[in-house]
Amino acid sequence: MRRRLLVAVLALSWAPAARATDLRLGADLAWVRDSSFDAFWTNDLFSRFDLCLAYTTVAAVPFRLDAELGYGYAGYLGADASFAAITSELSVHDAYVGLRASIDPPGVSWLRPYVRVQGGATFGLASFRDTSADDAPAYEDWSVGGLVYGGGGVEFVVPLGVFLDPPPAPLSEPMAFGVFLEGGYFYRSALSFDPSIPAPEDEDEVADRIPTTGFSAGDVVLSGGELRIGFVARL
Amino acid sequence: MSDSCPHPRPLARAAIHPWRAAIPVFFAGLALAACGEREAVWDRARDMRGPLALAGHLAWVDAALEELVTVEARARDGGGFDFLVVRQPLGRRPVLLAASADRTRALVVTHGTTGGAGYEAEEERLYRLDPTGREAPVVYELRSPFDALALSADGRWAVAFFGSGDAVNPNELAVVRLDQPPAPETNPRLLPVRTYGSRPLAVHFLENLTIGDRDRQLALIFSARYVTLIDLEHLDRRMTTVFLSARASTDAVVPAALAVAPGDATDPEGATPYVFLRAPGIAEVFALALKDNPEAAADQNDFGPTVNEIPVPAPPDDFAVFDGPDGALLLAVHGRTPGVTVIDPRTTAAWDVRLDAAATRVRIFPEVPTRDGLRQLALLWSPGAGQTRAGFLVLDDVQTRLRRNLETIDLGAPVQQVLPTGDPNRVLLVHDVYSGSLSILDVADRTVVPLGVRVGTGALATHPEGRAFFFAAPGRNAIAELRLDTGHAEDLRLDAPPAGLYALPGRTVGSTRRGRALLVDHGWSSGYLTALPLDAPDRAAAGSLQGFLADGFLDIDAGRHPAEEVP
Secondary structure, three states: OOOHHHHHHHHOOOOOOOOOOOEEEEEEEEEEOHHHHHHHOOEEEEEEEEEEEEEEEEEEEEEEEEEEEEEEEEEEEEEEEHHOOOOEEEEEEEEEEEEEEOOOOOOOOEEEEEEEEEEEEEEEEEEEEEEEOOOOOOOEEEEEEEEEEEEEEEEEEEHHHOOOOOOHHHHHOOOOOEEEEEEEEEEEOEEEOOEEOOOOOOOOOHHHOOOOOOOEEEEEEOOOEEEEEEEEEEE | OOOOOOOOOOOOOOOOHHHHHHHHHHHHHHHHHOOOOOOOOOOOOOOOEEEEEEOOOOOEEEOOOEEEEEEEEOOOOOOOOEEEEEEEOOOOOEEEEEEOOOOOOOOEEOOOEEEOEEOOOEEOOEEEOOOOOOOEEEEEOOOOOOOOOEEEEOEEEEEEEOOOOOOOOOOEEEEEEEEOEEEOOOEEEEOOOOOOOOOOOOEEEEEEEEEEEEEEEEEEEEEEEEEEEOOOOOOOOOOOOEEEOOOOOOOOOOEEEEEEOOOOOOOOOOOEEEEEEOOOOOOOEEEEEEOOOOOOOOOOOEEEEEEEEEEHHHHOEEEEEEEEEOOEEEEEEEEOOOOOOEEEEEOOOOEEEEEEOOOOEEEEEEEEEEEEEEEEEOOOOOOOOOOEEEEEEEEOOHHHHHHHHEEEEEEOOOOOEEEEOOOEEEEEEEOOOOOOOEEEEEOOEEEEEEEEOOOOOOOOOOOOOEEEEEEEEEOEEEEEEEEEOOOOOEEEEEEOOOOEEEOOEEEEEEEEEOOOEEEEEEEOOOOEEEEEEOOOOHHHHHHEEEEEEEEHHOOHHHHOOOOOOOO
């Protein structure tokens, strides 16, 4: 029995299947429990936009393995730390590559479960403004950290051809569109900020300035469980 | 975060319709939002006390985060400064920041908490902290929420008391031996002051006061209508209460200031020091003679006070002790007359001298060179109030020469403050706050030299060895330095306007002094300091530090501050 099953799996993996290019636009909602995130936002929800391009590298019906290249962005984060009289702002840029393994369940062509792993880098740009000094420029710093994401979900796709009968040639399989729902865990290494007030652009002014040391604001941790929802277009 | 928060349920495999699947996701998101409130500490109101100048550090108490923040500016060999910022945790609800007598330690009183809302109960405490953070803090359990702290000049004693009177028992106080480690019940020692209708208003120390043939360590507690003497080395003995009542007035005598005349140690009967007291609105000086009493019972103080009420023409506004031919004399100045009264406490004899210009302040110069040799001189002036004249009274033989010893000169402008300089016979006159002008008064030759510096409401600091003054006018990106040896004044440009100036002498570490610097506080909430070499301030050797009061704020331990306010 086990031998037959193995043979069936091998046969399936070598069966021809359509390769595709996916374009995904997602809204991600992470639950960041670390207190440092509270410096930049007034609750624990860290949401960002994500754009991901995927290409099928291994396709064997019903399995498919896609390689991914993506970019995530959150640029709106800002909050006051009353005890320090500091207004903090943070924008986060993620760049990552990943692998996504999916399967077509027999008889349910429009539903595709998948798991994915991603790894890459996070770039954080933070500014801290002293609320007591109206004319004081903001302290600024940037930091780079690593990221790893693992999760799984389902996508609901409808082949574009179902709306046209018969579909024109360019809209033939695998062109499709749909939505995806996904859950996972995002680990980011801590972003460490040692901000200072940027030096003036004028070189003479810089040379004339008293040498100034900034401070160490500490680390912000952006790891947490994440929900993703978005649109997928398959080309 | 509460355990009762709903957690997102996994997507049901049966919910295969896309929009049905989206519904639980939506609600899961809402559940996350409901659970994910910001930690309470981030909404705490800012509460910063300081800066306080220590020997080689500036110190702040961050009451919101219950931490002591210290900054040391360490001069580099090639110019410039390195800054060392240290944060040390304190107890709950710090309310008071003070410096030890030698300014090498910070003292912080905390009010603790009764517990609840995530906090464990904590007693009221007095912390003695090394600003470098290298030594563990010494923590004295005060056990009552005292809001005032009196410190002895020798650094050995502290008395915590209720300065505001807002307490269940405002007559309680705590005596702390700062030179000894904490000990349950004995250090600090809680004492109730015997009350006669008032409460402690102020605490003064009479350290190393020789009574008879022994040095005593006494505390003198002011209350309305009486003072209380405590022998700090014998707290088990009964306190001594001395009642104060005016002969010519029914008003309550509320002591406001004291002056001490040491006794004559060569007296065969033993030294008898005098403590002089004055009270607003009372035209009398109270002279407490403290006599040795070796026969006292074991539970009584072995000294006894006697009080003399010595009338003066008007309520004294200030007084000072000077040396007379037969012992210490008191010079009391009363602006209402205007005049001064010289009092011999041994005989209660008094000599009045009428002044040409009203004066309410006195400063004694013990060795002023004159044609007749070194003389004691009193400078008599009145702060503000449009009075530009000041009197100089030679104190030697004043009992016989009276007004003939008086000279009055015009200072050119009203005087707000008289500050010492490195030269014992020269003082800095800070004129009224409107003009903000300054001048140097030479008491030996009675000359006034106006300075081309105006501080207005700005800041002023004195070189620790009296070599120079530093001024900062509001709104100007500069400070001015006046060198007293040469009279030369120099402006020094900065990158931001100063809000405070601190001339730190430095702390001794082996054979070196660390933290010796002129620190300019620019007044930013996040902290902005500029450090300059104290002995030769120079922009080229300056260094600045910004944001240090927010240092490490992302790493705050939210678990240590579970609620927005401490219960």
